Amino acid sequence: MKIVNLNIENIKKIKVVDITPGKDGVVILEGKNAQGKSSIMDSISMVLGGEKLIPVDPVRQGEERAAIKVDLGEVMVKRTFKPDGNSTLEIKTKAGEKVRSPQEWLNEKLKLATMDPSVFIRLRPVERVEELKKIPGLDCTAEDQAYMVEYDKRTLVNRDLETAKKALTEYEGLVAPKDLRTVSQIQKEIDVMEEKNKAIREQNRVIDDKQAQFESLKKDYNQLSEKKTYVRRSWDDALQSIKAAEEVIRQQQSLIATAQKDIDVCKTGIDEIEKSMDAVEENADVVKKDIEASMRVSEYSTAKLKEELVAASETAAIGEKLARKLKLETDIKKYEDDAAAIESVMRGIKEKKRAKLAAFKLPVKGLEVGERDIMFSGIPFDNLSQAQKISVSMALAIAQQPTLRIIKVAEGSLFDENTLKQVIDFAAANDFQVWIERVANTPSGNAIFIEDGEIVK
Secondary structure: OOOOOEEOOEEEOOOOOOOOOOOOOOEEEEEEOOHHHHHHHHEEEEEOOOHOOOOOOOOOOOOOOEEEEOOOOEEEEEEEEOOOEEEEEEEEEEEEOOOOHHHHHHHHHOOOOOOOOOHHOOOHHHHHHHHOOOOOOOOOOOHHHHHHHHHHHHHEEEEEEEEHHHHHHHHOOOOOOOOOHHHHHHHHHHHHHHHHHHHHHHHHHHHHHHHHHHHHHHHHHHHHHHHHHHHHHOOOOOOHHHHHOOOOOOHHHHHHHHHHHHHHHHHHHHHHHHHHHHHHHHHHHHHHHHHHHHOOOOOOOOOOHHHHHHHHHHHHHHHHHHHHHHHHHHHHHHHHHHHHHHHHHHHHHHHHHHHHHHHHHOOOOOOEOOOOEEEEEEEEEHHHHHHHHHHHHHHHHHHHOOOEEEEOOOOOOOOOOOHHHHHHHHHHHOEEEEEEEEOOOOOOOOOOEEEOEEEEE
């Protein structure tokens, strides 16, 4: 199916255009920029491709209605537009009968070629490979998606692997200690010693109480000793008084009697004091003997055990670190195995994709499709001559197997005369109609010249 006639009215830059392609199947649209050439090329997509290809504002500015009518020989397709972008589609058969559900009919029966050779040539390698997916049999989307799923899995596994390896560096040179008691064993011994020390502290407290009692008795003894000295001095004074009184004894008999009484009293006091001192000395001896019999006991030292406890605690910590180190080593091995398994799956997907591409019969002999670009006779596409690029691009456009056998070349101005002839000859040889848009200031004679939305006769 090809375009027999194209009629456009009030679409974008176009006022009215009516084109009937010649028998050679070549339509060259020329004119200055912004005169309507692209509007004609877009109209073909708008009328046949469906609403998704219709721009927001398809109607020429100032007009209330627009229409595109294309005669495909078997059917006549007409789409009318309103300024708000809404459109109405109508399809009639050669016999004049209307087709029901016209958009579904287009979707089902008509397939447009989407590859523009002039654009394809200037694509980046990755974009070219992506464009090839539109060719039946070359779509490797399923393989690419499966590959990316595995790629993402491998990324996560490698991230965990690097995290585990980094954590493992903290335990480099770590070894398990030998012949050390456990923390619980040392703590048990410390607890026993603490109980003994508690009893010793109680015993020492009793001794301290007795020592305090002895000091109190000693203080009392010293006070009595001082009192005895004072009484002795008083006694001596009394004796001196007696001697002095002997001279006047006769005159002072009453004084002697009184003095004698004082002496008797003092003597009695001295006797009582001496008895008290004897009692104090006796009690002091008893206390001294008790103190000597129960000397203060030194507490047990737990310093060494506590040092050993610290060492044992460090040993327990080392044990935990060793367990963590072992787990990290186990995790690393698992992550490495998982990554290797995922990479094996990825290689399998790549091989499946290569086999699929290799099995596809490309329209050009010597053409190969790689993962990143296409090759022709072993040469990357960008390194091909212009003629080779045109041949490959045209062949790939034809390989899209469009029902509407036309190829649109939007950037024909990039082609010189020889390249343009090559495009035309290639299309003719494969029974394709080719629509070419070129920039020109004046009509060339072999093209349709567009100016201000109309054809210049």
